[in-house]
Amino acid sequence: MRPWRLEDREAFLALFGDPRVIWWRDPPRTAQQLEEDLQRVVAEPITDGLGRFAAVRQGENRPIGNVVLQPAPFVEGVEVGYHFAHAEWGKGFASEGARAAMQHGFESLGLEEIWAIVALQNPASLRIVEKLGMRAVRDMDRLGLPHRLFRMGAGEWNTDGNGR
Numbered sequence: 001m002r003p004w005r006l007e008d009r010e011a012f013l014a015l016f017g018d019p020r021v022i023w024w025r026d027p028p029r030t031a032q033q034l035e036e037d038l039q040r041v042v043a044e045p046i047t048d049g050l051g052r053f054a055a056v057r058q059g060e061n062r063p064i065g066n067v068v069l070q071p072a073p074f075v076e077g078v079e080v081g082y083h084f085a086h087a088e089w090g091k092g093f094a095s096e097g098a099r100a101a102m103q104h105g106f107e108s109l110g111l112e113e114i115w116a117i118v119a120l121q122n123p124a125s126l127r128i129v130e131k132l133g134m135r136a137v138r139d140m141d142r143l144g145l146p147h148r149l150f151r152m153g154a155g156e157w158n159t160d161g162n163g164r
């Protein structure tokens with residue numbers, strides 16, 4: 001994982017302009033809005049280790065996904081999140097990216113807890129937080145859709161870095 005860069009424009013627009021990836025946003029963001037989004041993401045660099053990271057395959061430069069570890073809008077604390085290019089689904093990349101973000105948060109940043117909010121209609125994402133060993137806290141509505149809020153405390157993180 002590394003910061004997003006302006007030269008990632010094509011990959012960024014393809015990822016965030018794909019309605020299969022950003023499935024909850026209707027209508028999808030326009031190309032112009034996505035250009036502005038990228039400029040904003042690049043201008044807001046990783047701060048205190050938190051932010052939006054481009055996920056790249058080992059030894060490659062083109063991002064295939066986005067992993068976030070950032071202040072959560074729905075609860076006081078830091079959330080983990082992930083979005084991957086449709087062509088890359090089912091290869092374990094999101095699980096790996098989420099694990100890396102949790103490891104970074106707990107082991108490098110010393111966070112006391114990390115949150116995630118997942119739509120109940122998103123089985124792949126529910127599976128990822130389950131594999132991480134996050135615990136369901138409560139159900140809540142977000143963007144008009146039923147979601148489940150998950151939490152993990154630092155003491156629950158398996159220091160092997162592999163969740164469970």
Ligand SMILES: CC(C)(COP(=O)(O)OP(=O)(O)OC[C@H]1O[C@@H](n2cnc3c(N)ncnc32)[C@H](O)[C@@H]1OP(=O)(O)O)[C@@H](O)C(=O)NCCC(=O)NCCS
Nearest residue numbers: 021082083084089090091092093094095118123124125127
């Ligand atoms: C959610 C998302 C990131 C998953 O990406 P991915 O790279 O396919 O994830 P992984 O390959 O790591 O697999 C995730 C797990 O979910 C499982 N899974 C995938 N689809 C599933 C389904 N329909 N039902 C049940 N489990 C499913 C996989 O088998 C895997 O579990 P396993 O390791 O036990 O086999 C991807 O679908 C995506 O970008 N979706 C759009 C953005 C999004 O919804 N982000 C989450 C917001 S909270």
